[in-house]
Each structure stands twice: as C-alpha cells, then as structure tokens.
Amino acid sequence: MRKIEFKIKDLRLGGDSPVLVQTMCNTNTLDVDASVAQCIRLIKAGAKMIRLTTQGLKEVESLKEIKNKLLSLGYDTPLVADVHFNSEVAIAAASVADKVRINPGNFAQVHKDAQNQFAKFIQECKKYGTAIRIGLNHGSLGERITTMYGNTPLAMKEAVCEWLSMCQELDFEKVAVSIKASNTVVMSQAYKLLYEQMIKNGIVYPMHLGVTEAGNSDTGRIKSAIGIGILLKDGIGSTIRVSLTEDPENEIPAGESIVRYFEDGTADNILSLISPQIPQRCVTLSYKDLYSCSSAHAFRSEQERWNDFIIRLSLAVGTLLLENKIDEYNLTDSPYSPAVLDTLKENILQAARRKFYHPEYIACPGCGRTQYNLEETFNKVKEKTAHLKGVKIAVMGCIVNGPGEMADADYGYVGQGGGKVTIYKGKEPVYKSVPEQDALDLLLRLIEENH
Ligand code: SF4
Structure with missing residues (x-):
C-alpha cells in the first residue's frame, strides 16, 4: 500500500506527517484588507492552512492580492481557494492558490462537461504545482449517484472514488479528500468506507476530516471531537478542520486540543x-x-x-x-x-447519536458567502427553540449552498442577501424572501404549525 504524501509550500500533508489544523476565513474575499487582517489573526492563532471563499473570477483576483500582501508582510501560510459550481473559477484559481478545494457534487455545473473541465483544471494544477481537495459533502451529492446508491455513506464514497480515478488517469497525485456530513454516524461511516476502499486499491490519499455544519459552543466542539476523533483513533486523517459557527479563530484551539490528545499519548x-x-x-x-x-x-x-x-x-x-x-x-x-x-x-x-435530549442543530460556519450575522441569529434560534426535542433545525449562511447542505433538516433558516431570508420546511421553501426581522417568528410559526 502506498500512502500519498506531498508538500504544499513547506507543509507536508499525508503519509506519516503530523496532523495539520486548518480553518477558513469568513470575510468577503473581495474585501482584501479585511481578509488579510483575518488571515494574520488565524496564522497567529496557529492555523497551518487557510481557505477563502472563491466563488468567481473577481475573487480569484482578490485572492492573488491577499496572497501577495501576506507574502509582503512575511506570512507564507498556504492559502486554499474554496470553489463550488464553476469549473472556470477552479481553473483560474489553480494559478493563484496553493490548493484548490472543489466540490464534486457541483463541479462544472456551468459547463456540464465535467470530465474535460476537470482535465483542464488538473493541467493547470500540474503547471503551477497546486494541490487539490476533492471535498464532497453529504448534502451535495449529485443526482446520478443518489439514484444509484441512495443518499448514503456508500454513495459519498463512490462519488469521491470516481474523482480519484480521474486523478489517477490524469497521473495527478497532489490530492486530498474529504467526505463530510453533519451527522457523526454518516460522516464516520463515509470516511471509513473510503479509507477501506483506498487500502483495497493500494493508494491512500491524505484525508481532510471534519463534521460539517456542527454548530457552535459546546455542542459544536463535542460533535466535531467525536466525529474527527473516531477516525484519528484508527489512524485515518492528515488534516482537520473544526467547523464552528463562531469566529474562525476559535476553531484553531479546538482543533489543537483534538490533535494534542492523540499526540501526547492520552488516547x-x-x-x-x-x-x-x-x-x-x-x-x-x-x-x-x-x-x-x-x-x-x-x-x-x-x-x-x-x-x-x-x-x-x-x-x-x-x-x-x-x-x-x-x-x-x-x-x-x-x-x-x-x-x-x-x-x-x-x-x-x-x-454520538445514542440519546436525544435537545433539538438537533445544523448550522454552517459561515464564509465569504454569508449574508447576515450568522452567529447572532443562530444563537437566537437556539434560544427560542431549545424546548423542541428531536426537531432538526438548520441555520445556513447563504442561499447558494445552504439549501443543499442542510441535508435532512426538518426546518431551515437560510440567508439570501439584501436583508432577506427564506424559511424551509424540509426541502420546500415555505416563506420566500422575508425580511430578516420577521424571519425568526415565521420559522417558529412554521414549526408550531407542524409539531
Ligand atoms: S452554506 Fe454557509 S459555509 Fe456553506 S457556502 Fe453558504 S455561507 Fe458558506
């Protein structure tokens, strides 16, 4: 069995290298000064890699400026472009970022010609020495895969394997993978299935571990520790991100606590x-x-x-x-x-999904796409719904990824920009484009009417 290990700038990722803690900016990437300032705070907090939202070509240009400013200030931490939907953006980002995350569930939706676009993307990555992450989330599985395997950990594994095969055909190995879900059972099963498959295939790629939409405070940390820990315990995982609906600086000590537990011998x-x-x-x-x-x-x-x-x-x-x-x-x-x-x-x-005492919250950490004060709103939603044992409530930062990523939530509060919010019941948008100040009451009314 071959363990893939590669360098991203001076960092070693994969193989037997130490597990790296990374995080993601929640600034608007077009706001170069704010993004640079946040990157510096994250680097000082201990982030080994920082991801930035890169939704369009303008953001690729901003990313270039952010990178150059950081370099001029003496900060060489690898920057990762987070790209969804648009393969042209991924191709452009490959010449700027040190690593590009693509989501296979929505890659190339603009061009529809996923394989050719992916080949072009890999060609650029080879040219510039850029690494990639095939970053699949439970909520964004493509229709073809879910028709074949259902919305299951197996489907997640199969989807990632298809893209890894394409990397092998293109003779490209600077690849990390992630296969996240907000449910710790689904997430850990998906990672384990993928790891077993990679062992069978004889090539183990670095794995980026995380529980997505874990929420905040104690519950966000606990969910992340359990989901990530069950894998690190088995020697699975090369880098971790503890996604919290909080200032991303708080993600670093949480990630370091997890890594320290394994490194200091306590495990x-x-x-x-x-x-x-x-x-x-x-x-x-x-x-x-x-x-x-x-x-x-x-x-x-x-x-x-x-x-x-x-x-x-x-x-x-x-x-x-x-x-x-x-x-x-x-x-x-x-x-x-x-x-x-x-x-x-x-x-x-x-x-650990053994007993349920409280509502189940699914809240994204926020990123450059976030359309409102996510943390404050999430805390208000928690306060007003704390009595609703067993109800799954999602609070998502944007309408682009939010509805897909909130997975199997019963109700969703999704920011859509311009002070507007859409309230969902399952996958159905029930109250569309409502003013932010009315949105929480409408969410509560919808839950009351249905429970
Ligand atoms: S759902 Fe949240 S984390 Fe995901 S892209 Fe939208 S704002 Fe960013």
Whole structure:
C-alpha cells in the first residue's frame, strides 16, 4: 500500500506527517484588507492552512492580492481557494492558490462537461504545482449517484472514488479528500468506507476530516471531537478542520486540543485504562485520566480550559459511544458541578447519536458567502427553540449552498442577501424572501404549525 504524501509550500500533508489544523476565513474575499487582517489573526492563532471563499473570477483576483500582501508582510501560510459550481473559477484559481478545494457534487455545473473541465483544471494544477481537495459533502451529492446508491455513506464514497480515478488517469497525485456530513454516524461511516476502499486499491490519499455544519459552543466542539476523533483513533486523517459557527479563530484551539490528545499519548493511555471494562458497557474515568499524559498546557482562560476538557472527554468516551462499544460513562473527581456534568453528558450522548435530549442543530460556519450575522441569529434560534426535542433545525449562511447542505433538516433558516431570508420546511421553501426581522417568528410559526 502506498500512502500519498506531498508538500504544499513547506507543509507536508499525508503519509506519516503530523496532523495539520486548518480553518477558513469568513470575510468577503473581495474585501482584501479585511481578509488579510483575518488571515494574520488565524496564522497567529496557529492555523497551518487557510481557505477563502472563491466563488468567481473577481475573487480569484482578490485572492492573488491577499496572497501577495501576506507574502509582503512575511506570512507564507498556504492559502486554499474554496470553489463550488464553476469549473472556470477552479481553473483560474489553480494559478493563484496553493490548493484548490472543489466540490464534486457541483463541479462544472456551468459547463456540464465535467470530465474535460476537470482535465483542464488538473493541467493547470500540474503547471503551477497546486494541490487539490476533492471535498464532497453529504448534502451535495449529485443526482446520478443518489439514484444509484441512495443518499448514503456508500454513495459519498463512490462519488469521491470516481474523482480519484480521474486523478489517477490524469497521473495527478497532489490530492486530498474529504467526505463530510453533519451527522457523526454518516460522516464516520463515509470516511471509513473510503479509507477501506483506498487500502483495497493500494493508494491512500491524505484525508481532510471534519463534521460539517456542527454548530457552535459546546455542542459544536463535542460533535466535531467525536466525529474527527473516531477516525484519528484508527489512524485515518492528515488534516482537520473544526467547523464552528463562531469566529474562525476559535476553531484553531479546538482543533489543537483534538490533535494534542492523540499526540501526547492520552488516547493510548485512556484506551489501556478502559478497554477491560468495555464489556460492561459503562466506563469510569477520572478527570485526571484525561490529563494523565498531558504536559502542562497554558490555557489563556477558564473557557479555554473547559473547551479542552469537553473535547478530551468527547474523544475518550464519545467515540466509544458512537462505536456502540459502551452505553454509559462515569466521570469522577472533576472540578465541575453535577448539573454541569449532566448537561455535558446529554450533549455527548446526543452528538454520538445514542440519546436525544435537545433539538438537533445544523448550522454552517459561515464564509465569504454569508449574508447576515450568522452567529447572532443562530444563537437566537437556539434560544427560542431549545424546548423542541428531536426537531432538526438548520441555520445556513447563504442561499447558494445552504439549501443543499442542510441535508435532512426538518426546518431551515437560510440567508439570501439584501436583508432577506427564506424559511424551509424540509426541502420546500415555505416563506420566500422575508425580511430578516420577521424571519425568526415565521420559522417558529412554521414549526408550531407542524409539531
Ligand atoms: S452554506 Fe454557509 S459555509 Fe456553506 S457556502 Fe453558504 S455561507 Fe458558506
């Protein structure tokens, strides 16, 4: 078996290289100064790669300016162009970005001639030494694939494999892959299926791991830790992004907490501590066990310490819950109150999809396409709907990708620009182009009428 490893600037990606933490700007890419400033903040926070929304040729030009400004200021961090729908944009971005992410579900929708456009794109990537990511999301599977395999992890795997075969035919290996979903079961199954297929084929490409539309705060971190952790535990994954509906700077410490847990030996130690108990289907851990191998890490605040703790606990027990190896856990000697730990347990059990206590939120992290104050709106939606146990509610930043990406949400709040929002019931837009100030009430009314 051959593990593909390649360089993006000075970074090594794939093979046995360390797992890299990356993130994405949520600035408008046309706003060069704001994007440069955010990139610098993200680099200082520890981002090893930064992705920027690149929806058109104007954004490719801006990306060039952003890159040059960063270089002139001494910042050489690889920049990734995030391209959807338009293969001409991907082709243009290949000469500017260090890596281009394409979404196979919607690549070449302008030209319809996906294979030829892809060949042109790869030719440009070869010419400029640009890497690519085939970044498929559960919500954006093409019609042909879903007709053949349903809307399943298998369909996701098959879709990515088709594009990897095209890369092989074109003799191009600077390829990473991702196969994300917001549901941790779907996401982990899809990655595992793809990894098994790559092993069978004898070539393992670097995998970019992430739980998409994970939301924010504790639940976003817990979902991401469980989904990413279950794969890293099995040696799957070369780079990770913890997508949060928050300032992207917050994604970096969350990603670093996950990586540190595996690198400092805690993952192995916890497994050796609890494995013999697994048949009892309930594990008992002490708070200290979570930090048994951790060299003193300087947390800047109590919030950061808490975030690290919930990620460690999710990695230790949430992954076992997701794998259905245990049904319960007990945590002893923790500095937190029983009430706080009870809520945390509910969130971990729900993220592992074992028990449902709260609504299921699907919220995108936002990007250069975001049309409104996503984080603030998402928090308002959460506040007003917290009692709706089991209801799946999506809050998405744009009308271009939002409706497709909100997957199997029961209701959706999708920003469409110009202060307007569209409210969905399933895939059906029920209230179109409503003013933002009325949108939350209409969402609540729609849910009330149907539940
Ligand atoms: S759904 Fe959200 S993250 Fe995805 S493209 Fe739209 S605004 Fe960006």
